[in-house]
Amino acid sequence: MTDPKLPSCPVSRTASILGLRWSAEILYEFLVHETRRFQELQDTLEGIAPNTLSNRLKLFEDYGLLVRRYYEEHPPRAEYVMTETGKKLGPIFKAMRDWGICIQPKD
Template sequence: MAKSKSLEACPVYKTAMILDGKWTILIFRDLLANKVVRFNELRRSLGSISPKTLTERLTELEDQGLVSRKVYAEVPPRVEYSLTEKGKGLSAVFDSMAKFGDKWLR
């Protein structure tokens, strides 16, 4: 079944598609809280996420222009992730989610 034209034009739908995926919201949570995060810091924070899944999610977010990846020429290699301006634009969504959770889910 094809998506309807009105669904494709819906900004709520488009934003939900960005946040779709098992770990995406928690990756955003950590990047919003910590500004710059290394790969292994994200892994530890997220608990049971596999390195492959984390790499896939970060790559998807980078491809969408939401996450920036910076590689340092060091041994061992150091890679840091941060939100782009576009990614930071989602902070209000997460603020609202936190307020909802504090009020209704405690």
């Protein structure tokens, strides 16, 4: 998929997706749990607006990080599952966590 709005530099492209508000928190949830339902995310991510969560999930689907899987037909209910492409974020998040520990403010 080629999106003219995304930078051509791979580092900038990654930063443009992960740098969106709530992106890192949502994707981290999938790295920990792999499969999540909308309401589970809404309950876990305190303060996120439903439309923001919906927009991020759609974005992550568009870029192949998540897939939506229906588990109930009437009414339709879906869960989101991290793809192999999404799972490749694991080392990035580990590095972010490790680096974040190093930069904690000193008392």
